Amino acid sequence: MDVKITRRIPASVETVYRAWTDPAQIAKWQGGRLIAEIAVDGLWFWEHTSDSGKKMPHYGRYVALEKNARIVTTWMSKGTSGLESRLEVTLAEKDGGTELVLEHTGLPDDEGGRGHEGGWKYFVNRIAEVAASP
Amino acid sequence: MLNEAFSALSDPTRRAIVERLARGPRRVTELAEPFEMSLAAVSKHIQVLERAGLVKRTREGREHVLTLDARPMREVARYASKFEKFWNERLDRLEAFVIEVENQKEKK
Numbered sequence: 001m002d003v004k005i006t007r008r009i010p011a012s013v014e015t016v017y018r019a020w021t022d023p024a025q026i027a028k029w030q031g032g033r034l035i036a037e038i039a040v041d042g043l044w045f046w047e048h049t050s051d052s053g054k055k056m057p058h059y060g061r062y063v064a065l066e067k068n069a070r071i072v073t074t075w076m077s078k079g080t081s082g083l084e085s086r087l088e089v090t091l092a093e094k095d096g097g098t099e100l101v102l103e104h105t106g107l108p109d110d111e112g113g114r115g116h117e118g119g120w121k122y123f124v125n126r127i128a129e130v131a132a133s134p
Numbered sequence: 135m136l137n138e139a140f141s142a143l144s145d146p147t148r149r150a151i152v153e154r155l156a157r158g159p160r161r162v163t164e165l166a167e168p169f170e171m172s173l174a175a176v177s178k179h180i181q182v183l184e185r186a187g188l189v190k191r192t193r194e195g196r197e198h199v200l201t202l203d204a205r206p207m208r209e210v211a212r213y214a215s216k217f218e219k220f221w222n223e224r225l226d227r228l229e230a231f232v233i234e235v236e237n238q239k240e241k242k
Contacts, residue, residue, distance in 0.1 A: 001217075003217045003218050003221060005218065005221055005222065005225065007225055007229070009228070009229050009232060010229075010233060011229075011232035011233055011235070011236045012236070015232045015235050015236055016228075016232050018235075019228055019231055019232050019235070020228075025231070025235075028231060029224075029227045029228050029230070029231035029232075030224065030227070031227075079216070079217065079220075100225070102221055102225065104217060104221065107217060
């Protein structure tokens with residue numbers, strides 16, 4: 001399963017890239033507690049508390065860091081049920097601001113932590129059609 | 135239930151069956167027509183879909199009529215929206231943060 005979100009952010013790519021790669025800055029907007037070595041193959045651990053008071057640990061490894069352009073990391077959490085998912089953030093300058101594309105891929109399709117990529121894509125393409133029929 | 139639904143749909147024949155049922159209920163014989171396999175083989179695929187909760191069977195006289203059940207699909211959609219919600223909230227915070235950073239810079 002994949003999640004893809006595109007956003008226009010009224011700030012420079014330099015500022016947005018720093019917000020993702022400076023540990024002091026990450027902690028400010030992500031909240032929670034963060035330990036990170038910002039380097040390719042560097043590891044990070046991030047824990048925040050959910051609205052219901054549950055501790056939510058996340059961890060991963062940076063796969064690619066391209067200044068002001070791209071951040072790729074692996075991503076594991078309770079939500080991924082032990083699967084190593086992949087988070088890719090790409091930044092591009094657009095009209096004086098930043099176009100940010102966030103892609104979280106390789107997420108499990110269900111709480112059991114199994115991935116059924118083909119089935120998932122098929123499902124998503126059909127949901128609108130099926131849900132619309134009486 | 136979700137796991138079963140996904141493994142049921144890992145097979146191309148079963149996906150084709152679901153696709154046809156998405157357009158409306160079909161009789162078993164009618165459903166089997168376009169497939170180059172025996173009625174028994176198609177029936178086996180239908181049984182897998184029934185066990186996964188994707189297909190419901192009703193009887194009209196001697197004929198069995200199959201209807202698609204969209205509920206497992208909606209569950210999947212809800213699961214996906216959890217991650218989308220998570221990232222949309224995070225990106226709201228990121229956006230507020232970077233705007234603040236740039237405002238501070240301008241003041242200096």
